[in-house]
């Protein structure tokens with residue numbers, strides 16, 4: 078069944094109505110984003126199926142959260158060595174809950190930014206578990222696809 082829309086428009090799919098796409102990409106990470114931008118930019122109808130992480134691993138569980146926590150560790154290290162820099166203090170404690178809260182706040186902010194940007198980037202996103210590549214109607218979205226691209230590997234928090 079064809080969608081009523083004539084051009085790719087990025088939005089979150091929450092309909093149970095079957096739709097037709099030129100390309101369905103499993104996984105909504107960095108690889109998916111680049112592939113979806115490229116094909117949507119060529120006028121293809123592109124759907125992205127993401128089961129968990131808007132933006133994929135990098136902003137949720139990998140690159141950016143790890144750098145955020147490393148930054149806290151660097152601040153603690155500077156504090157510990159403060160006398161080297163001519164700064165004295167009466168000791169300090171590290172609250173890991175505060176370290177985690179800072180990281181989570183950043184991840185939430187990034188998720189919100191990704192969701193806000195969706196209307197601009199030419200993708201349609203379905204949140205759910207994707208099908209086994211090559212199977213017909215193997216996933217949670219009742220679509221039919223001839224070309225399935227897997228963008229990334231499975232990951233868990």
Ligand SMILES: Cc1cc2nc3c(=O)[nH]c(=O)nc-3n(C[C@H](O)[C@H](O)[C@H](O)COP(=O)(O)OP(=O)(O)OC[C@H]3O[C@@H](n4cnc5c(N)ncnc54)[C@H](O)[C@@H]3O)c2cc1C
Nearest residue numbers: 104106107108127128130133134135139140206207229231
């Ligand atoms: C700790 C850590 C730090 C890193 N730091 C850096 C760094 O500093 N710089 C750098 O360049 N790279 C870094 N990386 C690597 C980087 O995170 C990955 O290369 C990048 O995220 C891969 O992008 P991707 O799109 O291929 O996959 P991912 O971002 O992993 O996207 C895959 C997506 O597919 C979804 N998915 C999987 N199976 C299904 C399914 N069946 N149905 C629906 N959705 C599905 C997953 O939920 C996920 O969101 C780091 C990785 C780790 C683990």
